[in-house]
Amino acid sequence: MAQTEKYVLNMGPQHPSTHGVLQVQVELDGEKIVGAKPVMGYLHRGIEKLMESRTYAQCVPYTDRLDYVSAMNNNLGFCMAVEKLAAIEVPERAEYIRVICAELNRIASHHVFIGSLTNDLGSATGMIYAFRDREKILDLFNIICGARMTAHYIRIGGVAADAQEEFLRGAQEFIDYVPAMLDEYDRIFTGNEIFQARMQGTSIITRETALKHGMSGPNIRASGVDYDIRKIDKYGAYGKFDFEIPVGKQGDNWDRYIVRLKEIQQSANIIQQALDNMPEGPVMAKVPKVLRPPKGDAYHRVENTRGELGFYIVSDGSTKPYRVHIRRPSFVNLQALDGMCQGMLLADAVTAFATIDPLMGEVDC
Amino acid sequence: MHSGIIYSAAQGLREVLMSLVGIPIIVDIIMTIICASILLVIMATSALVFTLGERKICAFIQVRIGPNRVGPGGLLQSVADMLKLMDKEDIVPKGIDKWLWVLSPILLLVPSALIYAFFPFDDGVILADVNVGLFLLIAITSQTVLPFLMGGYASNSKYSLIGGMRTVAQMLGYEVPMVFALMGIVMLTGSLKMSAIVEAQSNVWFIVLQPLAFLIYIVTALVESNRPPFNLVEGESEIIAGPFTEYTGMRWALFFLAEFSNLMCIGILTTTLFLGGWHGPDFLPGFCWFWIKTFICVLFYQWVGWTFPRLRIDTMLSFGWKVLLPVALINVLLTGVGIYIYNIM
Numbered sequence: 001m002a003q004t005e006k007y008v009l010n011m012g013p014q015h016p017s018t019h020g021v022l023q024v025q026v027e028l029d030g031e032k033i034v035g036a037k038p039v040m041g042y043l044h045r046g047i048e049k050l051m052e053s054r055t056y057a058q059c060v061p062y063t064d065r066l067d068y069v070s071a072m073n074n075n076l077g078f079c080m081a082v083e084k085l086a087a088i089e090v091p092e093r094a095e096y097i098r099v100i101c102a103e104l105n106r107i108a109s110h111h112v113f114i115g116s117l118t119n120d121l122g123s124a125t126g127m128i129y130a131f132r133d134r135e136k137i138l139d140l141f142n143i144i145c146g147a148r149m150t151a152h153y154i155r156i157g158g159v160a161a162d163a164q165e166e167f168l169r170g171a172q173e174f175i176d177y178v179p180a181m182l183d184e185y186d187r188i189f190t191g192n193e194i195f196q197a198r199m200q201g202t203s204i205i206t207r208e209t210a211l212k213h214g215m216s217g218p219n220i221r222a223s224g225v226d227y228d229i230r231k232i233d234k235y236g237a238y239g240k241f242d243f244e245i246p247v248g249k250q251g252d253n254w255d256r257y258i259v260r261l262k263e264i265q266q267s268a269n270i271i272q273q274a275l276d277n278m279p280e281g282p283v284m285a286k287v288p289k290v291l292r293p294p295k296g297d298a299y300h301r302v303e304n305t306r307g308e309l310g311f312y313i314v315s316d317g318s319t320k321p322y323r324v325h326i327r328r329p330s331f332v333n334l335q336a337l338d339g340m341c342q343g344m345l346l347a348d349a350v351t352a353f354a355t356i357d358p359l360m361g362e363v364d365c
Numbered sequence: 366m367h368s369g370i371i372y373s374a375a376q377g378l379r380e381v382l383m384s385l386v387g388i389p390i391i392v393d394i395i396m397t398i399i400c401a402s403i404l405l406v407i408m409a410t411s412a413l414v415f416t417l418g419e420r421k422i423c424a425f426i427q428v429r430i431g432p433n434r435v436g437p438g439g440l441l442q443s444v445a446d447m448l449k450l451m452d453k454e455d456i457v458p459k460g461i462d463k464w465l466w467v468l469s470p471i472l473l474l475v476p477s478a479l480i481y482a483f484f485p486f487d488d489g490v491i492l493a494d495v496n497v498g499l500f501l502l503i504a505i506t507s508q509t510v511l512p513f514l515m516g517g518y519a520s521n522s523k524y525s526l527i528g529g530m531r532t533v534a535q536m537l538g539y540e541v542p543m544v545f546a547l548m549g550i551v552m553l554t555g556s557l558k559m560s561a562i563v564e565a566q567s568n569v570w571f572i573v574l575q576p577l578a579f580l581i582y583i584v585t586a587l588v589e590s591n592r593p594p595f596n597l598v599e600g601e602s603e604i605i606a607g608p609f610t611e612y613t614g615m616r617w618a619l620f621f622l623a624e625f626s627n628l629m630c631i632g633i634l635t636t637t638l639f640l641g642g643w644h645g646p647d648f649l650p651g652f653c654w655f656w657i658k659t660f661i662c663v664l665f666y667q668w669v670g671w672t673f674p675r676l677r678i679d680t681m682l683s684f685g686w687k688v689l690l691p692v693a694l695i696n697v698l699l700t701g702v703g704i705y706i707y708n709i710m
Contacts, residue, residue, distance in 0.1 A: 009523050017602040031527065031678060120602040122593060122675025128427040194594055194674050346527065347603050347677045 020360030217307025528607020
């Protein structure tokens with residue numbers, strides 16, 4: 001029997017499949033993975049600290065840069081935390097528009113997930129199809145707020161401007177397109193034998209591991225835990241909509257993919273209901289020009305695309321937050337990478353990484 | 366006797382040379398040099414054409430437009446790419462095994478260029494119609510594994526090394542079923558001579574008589590030429606570019622050239638071995654049919670490549686050894702039985 005040595009392969013921070021600047025130190029025995037250690041911090045910008053020297057309104061654009069493929073959800077989380085702190089009542093129409101934007105952004109973010117996953121599996125074609133559809137949503141954001149990715153549309157007290165007729169019509173058109181879109185994905189990837197062979201039964205996260213790591217979002221739901229902040233907290237207007245939480249069975253790569261596909265469907269369902277029952281009225285509450293929340297602290301969590309995104313804000317009564325802490329789902333979810341990769345092959349590490357779907361802007365914050 | 370425009374032209378050229386020089390062996394040498402140069406030009410230009418073709422086809426599959434800026438309709442894109450590659454800095458990484466590293470891309474081109482000598486392009490148009498043509502072809506194509514391993518080993522990079530080792534594993538796993546699949550053709554023809562194999566298909570193509578072998582050949586050919594979904598050697602999402610991760614500029618371009626040359630080779634081989642070579646209805650000359658079929662084959666391989674995700678190394682190897690090899694052996698058995706029954710009847 002030949003003697004072989006284990007060796008460490010540095011994947012990243014410059015690697016085609018690390019979705020940004022993550023470094024994974026993969027310990028390999030041949031092509032088999034013994035351990036995978038994520039090394040973070042390459043994209044650290046000190047957002048929490050920066051926020052301490054900005055007024056509350058100035059903080060909102062920073063949240064765009066956290067998870068830059070679902071900026072609306074981050075805006076929502078921060079704004080709701082400040083609203084909780086300052087006891088601001090948001091008009092109903094604004095709540096509805098927020099839900100539409102957040103869910104559209106969730107779909108767009110899942111497009112990025114599908115695109116990068118298929119690309120990591122070696123099919124660049126898949127990526128183009130997903131990004132083609134994501135473009136439709138980004139164009140809608142362009143209509144509503146002038147920005148495609150870093151939206152900064154949801155503001156403290158409401159939204160920046162009322163949703164135009166053009167946007168609402170476009171959103172409706174997109175919702176009508178969703179079934180055809182999902183059908184096309186099924187035909188391109190979901191039904192593909194190679195795709196299935198690489199996804200099914202690989203990189204399993206058990207229910208216990210997922211709970212132990214404090215994972216959230218589609219990742220924990222794929223492991224069979226029915227955990228969705230939208231249902232639990234019913235924040236904003238989410239209590240008024242009827243939707244299901246898709247749950248996986250065994251927590252393998254395949255489940256994490258399927259759960260996200262079904263989530264697209266549910267998001268479309270929510271947007272449809274919001275569009276149908278859209279109330280009239282103002283979209284911005286009466287928020288003082290210089291916002292001075294009372295002394296105290298507030299924590300608010302929202303269901304980001306990647307899981308539970310929480311903002312903890314401490315106010316000392318001045319115009320600037322005394323301390324902001326962000327609970328970033330990607331950071332927590334990424335901790336499962338080591339366990340997922342053990343015993344798998346090098347190619348599976350890439351798939352595992354893609355199905356956790358971490359975003360380095362959020363991991364490093 | 367042979368017919369066809371190219372054959373007559375070559376015959377005319379030979380007569381002219383004969384009257385000028387008068388010594389048969391020198392005429393032979395001159396003819397060979399001319400043919401070899403033509404083949405090399407074909408190979409080089411086809412790489413340029415196929416780069417553009419590949420990008421356009423891939424763009425069509427991916428609902429994009431593709432290159433359309435350089436020249437009319439983007440026709441000059443590959444020329445621009447080539448100029449860009451020549452202009453690039455020649456980076457030689459530290460800690461490499463210099464000789465192996467430098468030789469690897471050059472040696473890779475040798476088998477790719479060499480096999481063009483054994484392709485029958487038209488009736489009687491073949492540079493070296495040797496008795497063991499098919500055998501030589503397989504022997505030469507399997508040499509491509511060595512430069513890959515050399516590049517992988519010499520680059521002093523783990524990604525390259527993994528890629529190099531993968532090449533060896535997949536060559537071992539897929540060369541064997543391919544040889545057994547082609548055995549069926551040899552049994553039907555009774556010869557390893559390339560011209561004889563094409564001649565035997567004048568009435569019925571081997572795709573009809575050897576459907577199993579055809580399917581096996583398609584898969585193994587994709588592996589042989591590192592085309593997706595079997596491009597594990599360069600699986601860009603895992604090991605960046607495998608053995609040629611550390612190469613830049615023209616050195617990298619040589620790998621690229623070899624890849625496209627290999628793509629055309631498998632197209633030509635599929636045509637020659639299974640689709641009747643230059644045979645076709647009389648309204649077009651033989652070499653036209655040959656190129657039409659070749660282009661259709663290449664198009665097919667590109668279509669497959671741009672549609673499927675990549676396989677994983679373990680699934681791929683077990684598929685080669687556990688599925689393709691037994692099926693190839695069964696094919697040999699079935700062919701033998703078929704020939705036996707045909708002979709008694």
